[in-house]
Amino acid sequence: MEDEKTNQKEQNLYDKILKENILAYILQFSKRQLGFQIKEHTLLKDKLQTTLEREADFLIFITTQDEKEFILQLEFQARDEPNMVLRMQEYYAILQKKYQKPIIQIVYYLGETPSNMRATLAPSEVFTGFQLKSFRDYSYKEFIESENAEEVIMAVLADFEKEKQEEVVRKILFRLSQLKTDLTALNKYVKQLLVLARLRNKLPKIIQNQLGNMGTIGYDIEKDDFYLQGLEKGLEKGLQKGIEKGIEKGLEKGKLEGKLEARRELAISCLQDGLSVEKTAKLTKLSIEEIRKLSKEL
Structure with missing residues (x-):
């Protein structure tokens, strides 16, 4: 602990x-690495909730006769909810993280008129993984x-x-x-x-x-x-x-x-690493002429 x-x-x-x-x-770093062009940007400061305030209606752990295990989630809706499919996706992610079992989700609609709720995610809404970079x-x-x-x-x-x-x-x-x-x-x-x-x-x-x-x-x-x-x-x-x-x-x-000597030592190291005269001069704040002189001495 x-x-x-x-x-x-x-x-x-x-x-x-x-x-x-x-x-x-x-x-700028991401732009160089991923190649996207930024027109404008806005920082989002919203804190992401780690738990949902509402609880699922029914969660049942089921084992079938052939020994298959899964989580059954049942939800009951009295009226249409436009973002129900996104809400179920949130439930799915939380349940998957907690139980690491297959999950079956069913929403029972209780309204009188036909439901217009979406039951499937658009391709752009489906989480299929993330880019991992080190x-x-x-x-x-x-x-x-x-x-x-x-x-x-x-x-x-x-x-x-x-x-x-x-x-x-x-x-x-x-x-x-x-x-x-x-x-x-x-x-x-x-x-x-x-x-x-x-x-x-x-x-x-x-x-x-x-x-x-x-x-x-x-x-x-x-x-x-x-x-x-x-x-x-x-x-x-x-x-x-x-x-x-x-x-x-x-x-x-x-x-x-040691200021000047340290710059010269750094310049020599940069040149040995293959940096150009111009980049070495920019990095060390020494003149291009002096960098060229050091290059000839290598």
């Missing part, structure tokens, strides 16, 4: 980050080239393409420091990155090592309760204090020492 509570707390943390960030990039199916490069920090941090969940984890993490952190030079904003996305990194073994520790190596951000993750316990309490206490203090100190040091 305690493990379930811990898992739920961690799931809530992931959900919070994804819901907070998703509108910043998901439409972030591991996408290259981290697709995320790291984004202009949105919200999308950049998702690179930590993508395919590293056999590249060393340390190198990918370094690119993610460097890209975040480019997009978010304000301390408060950078603090926010580093925290979110650390939370998402818990979905990948060893990455929180690798992130900490790279934070120190870059000379732009510093934070001792091993002293953080969140890293040791994985609880929301640790995130609020340890990360809030440690990251804010570490980032502020690291940024000041990085401005004086």
Whole structure:
């Protein structure tokens, strides 16, 4: 039971980050992946009900003489209900999830005049499954080239393409420091990155090592309760204090020492990965001339 509570707390943390960030990039990301053209969009904030307030009229578990088992649902309607077929579909989904048995549904109409209720779903209304996609199916490069920090941090969940984890993490952190030079904003996305990194073994520790190596951000993750316990309490206490203090100190040091060198190292890595001179220049904020010079030295 305690493990379930811990898992739920961690799931809530992931959900919070994804819901907070998703509108910043998901439409353009989906457009690239699925190819649909968006004319306009409206966010629907309705909460989906997990239970129906009304109860089914009769539910009967039946076993036949030849040992077949199924759920029989009987409904009685005194008048036409235009959306009865959709209501029965809701019942069907709930019953299927709970009992995982074949289901037979019958609606008995009690009215005097003939019924006009639809009894079958249109093809477009029939649930036949969903599209399953994994972030591991996408290259981290697709995320790291984004202009949105919200999308950049998702690179930590993508395919590293056999590249060393340390190198990918370094690119993610460097890209975040480019997009978010304000301390408060950078603090926010580093925290979110650390939370998402818990979905990948060893990455929180690798992130900490790279934070120190870059000379732009510093934070001792091993002293953080969140890293040791994985609880929301640790995130609020340890990360809030440690990251804010570490980032502020690291940024000041990085401005004086490692900024340019870190950019050059990142540029070399990008070129070795096959990125174009133009994309590498855009990512590292170095001039095209300097990128070309580094390319010749490889």
